[in-house]
Amino acid sequence: MTQENNIDAALSTENASAFKSGQEDFIQQGASDKSDEVLIAVKDLKKSFGDNEVLKGINLNIKNGEKIAVIGPSGCGKSTLLRCINCMEDPSSGSIFFEGEDLADMKVDINVHRQKIGMVFQQFNLFNNLTVLQNIMLAPVVIAKKKRNKNKRINFFRSIANLFRKKDNRKPLVPLGKSIAEIKAEASSRAHALLTRIGLDDKADAYPATLSGGQKQRIAIVRALAMEPKVMLFDEPTSALDPEMVGEVLDLMKKLADDGMTMVIVTHEMGFAREVATRVLFMDGGVIAEENTPDKFFTAPASPRLKDFLSKVL
Amino acid sequence: MKRSWNLFYTQFITYNGYKTVLNGLLTTVEIAVFGLIIGILIGTLIALVKVMPKYKLLPRILNRICEVYVGFFRGTPMVVQLLIAYYVLLPAMGIPADGVTVAVVVFGLNSGAYVSEIMRSGIQSVDAGQLEAGRALGLTFWTAMIKIVIPQSIKNILPTLGNEFIVLVKETSVVSFIAVTDLTKAFRAIGDANYEYVIPYLMLAAVYLVLVILITVGIRFMERRLKRSDARK
Ligand SMILES: Nc1ncnc2c1ncn2[C@@H]1O[C@H](COP(=O)(O)OP(=O)(O)O)[C@@H](O)[C@H]1O
Ligand SMILES: [Mg+2]
Numbered sequence: 001m002t003q004e005n006n007i008d009a010a011l012s013t014e015n016a017s018a019f020k021s022g023q024e025d026f027i028q029q030g031a032s033d034k035s036d037e038v039l040i041a042v043k044d045l046k047k048s049f050g051d052n053e054v055l056k057g058i059n060l061n062i063k064n065g066e067k068i069a070v071i072g073p074s075g076c077g078k079s080t081l082l083r084c085i086n087c088m089e090d091p092s093s094g095s096i097f098f099e100g101e102d103l104a105d106m107k108v109d110i111n112v113h114r115q116k117i118g119m120v121f122q123q124f125n126l127f128n129n130l131t132v133l134q135n136i137m138l139a140p141v142v143i144a145k146k147k148r149n150k151n152k153r154i155n156f157f158r159s160i161a162n163l164f165r166k167k168d169n170r171k172p173l174v175p176l177g178k179s180i181a182e183i184k185a186e187a188s189s190r191a192h193a194l195l196t197r198i199g200l201d202d203k204a205d206a207y208p209a210t211l212s213g214g215q216k217q218r219i220a221i222v223r224a225l226a227m228e229p230k231v232m233l234f235d236e237p238t239s240a241l242d243p244e245m246v247g248e249v250l251d252l253m254k255k256l257a258d259d260g261m262t263m264v265i266v267t268h269e270m271g272f273a274r275e276v277a278t279r280v281l282f283m284d285g286g287v288i289a290e291e292n293t294p295d296k297f298f299t300a301p302a303s304p305r306l307k308d309f310l311s312k313v314l
Numbered sequence: 315m316k317r318s319w320n321l322f323y324t325q326f327i328t329y330n331g332y333k334t335v336l337n338g339l340l341t342t343v344e345i346a347v348f349g350l351i352i353g354i355l356i357g358t359l360i361a362l363v364k365v366m367p368k369y370k371l372l373p374r375i376l377n378r379i380c381e382v383y384v385g386f387f388r389g390t391p392m393v394v395q396l397l398i399a400y401y402v403l404l405p406a407m408g409i410p411a412d413g414v415t416v417a418v419v420v421f422g423l424n425s426g427a428y429v430s431e432i433m434r435s436g437i438q439s440v441d442a443g444q445l446e447a448g449r450a451l452g453l454t455f456w457t458a459m460i461k462i463v464i465p466q467s468i469k470n471i472l473p474t475l476g477n478e479f480i481v482l483v484k485e486t487s488v489v490s491f492i493a494v495t496d497l498t499k500a501f502r503a504i505g506d507a508n509y510e511y512v513i514p515y516l517m518l519a520a521v522y523l524v525l526v527i528l529i530t531v532g533i534r535f536m537e538r539r540l541k542r543s544d545a546r547k
Pocket of ligand 1: 049078079
């Protein structure tokens with residue numbers, strides 16, 4: 001983030017809570033140029049815990065820019081599906097492809113994979129021992145430092161190997177890129193910019209315990225955004241909130257959707273699903289029992305199970 | 315009683331018994347402190363092995379080794395461990411045994427087994443969502459532990475660690491079995507001089523009590539500091 005952008009962001013603080021501005025996106029590159037490309041492909045995914053088969057064959061293609069709402073009764077495996085996509089659970093069978101890469105492949109580094117996926121939890125899970133700013137900066141800084149250290153290691157071995165190579169045969173050293181101080185400064189200014197966007201920059205040095213649920217969840221969302229993920233997974237992001245705080249979190253998610261973020265949202269907020277989603281899935285009995293565009297999904301549900309479910313929650 | 319006092323006084327002051335007692339006190343504290351330090355090092359390692367993900371073979375092997383270790387040291391009396399180390403293992407290896415060193419090592423190994431449990435439960439008392447959120451951001455298990463989970467577990471661990479220290483201080487009274495002159499042995503020596511034990515043993519109890527009270531006050535102080543730093547949250 002350059003200095004000018006920073007000031008830009010700071011200037012827009014005055015009415016930041018109302019996301020009118022829209023000049024600066026939450027996501028760095030517009031995902032729209034790659035729309036229609038399949039980002040995540042889930043193929044016949046099955047997952048059992050012991051004898052309990054929770055997912056019984058899920059097939060799902062998620063394209064760039066899609067906003068998929070997942071609804072279904074409690075215990076039907078919605079969280080498990082998200083957790084499989086994020087490699088927090090290993091599938092019992094079937095496979096998941098992320099940008100065409102099979103996640104079961106041993107070559108896939110799950111930590112690198114997870115950096116591309118933002119996850120938002122029902123319980124927020126802000127790090128209690130860190131300030132808001134540190135919460136947002138932690139992962140970007142740690143990961144940038146790690147890359148830098150890896151390059152340092154490479155250079156160390158190369159320079160030793162180069163001692164034994166002829167002059168014109170020597171391998172060039174890898175550029176180290178930013179210094180640690182630069183990495184930190186950049187992460188900090190990006191964190192402040194994100195906080196400014198959600199109107200919470202004054203809470204940068206506060207600890208999570210002093211925040212309301214709505215504030216915590218909005219910070220958890222920008223913490224995930226700080227990693228510049230390609231997709232955001234939301235697992236009932238408003239279910240643990242007091243009713244008066246649901247709106248502010250949904251507003252932020254809507255803004256994110258408008259910015260073109262690819263999103264998978266497990267939710268009980270039917271109004272939100274209908275308004276924001278491009279596709280709604282009904283999970284039941286470990287499979288995707290029905291899926292449709294939001295309008296058709298809610299106005300003309302096909303299966304009796306879905307009709308029954310909707311009649312209970314609407 | 316009067317006679318006992320007089321004999322104790324003579325022995326303690328005139329015949330320099332206080333020097334033996336001071337040395338014994340030092341030995342007691344030394345064994346407890348270094349034992350605790352070794353125990354914390356070993357206990358931390360074991361606790362980390364215990365909470366590590368167990369998908370791979372190496373963590374599982376390490377885990378089994380730790381189980382055996384903890385099982386042995388918690389399943390046998392400290393005195394027996396001291397006796398085995400001092401009279402069996404060291405002679406068998408042909409190493410000249412220094413009682414205090416043996417005591418420090420055995421107390422360290424023994425308390426490592428207990429401390430590992432304290433640390434494990436302290437770590438596991440931190441909400442699992444904290445680790446999960448860290449991993450979801452792409453942090454490795456170890457980074458997430460070091461930056462997020464372990465700092466939060468410390469306020470659960472420290473007070474219990476203080477209790478372990480108290481236990482250690484009191485347990486050191488068995489080291490006379492391997493010819494180490496600790497606090498207990500020092501007071502017994504004073505009693506032995508005249509076969510008059512009333513005052514020496516009452517004094518001995520008083521000194522242990524004072525030690526334990528001092529440690530307890532220290533722990534309270536630490537707890538309060540931790541609470542205060544917690545208030546900012
Ligand atoms: N780690 C686990 N071990 C055992 N059973 C689990 C585990 N995680 C989830 N389950 C079970 O899987 C089922 C689906 O859980 P979940 O995916 O959380 O459902 P949902 O999010 O739709 O409410 C539940 O019956 C739950 O008990
Ligand atoms: Mg769930």
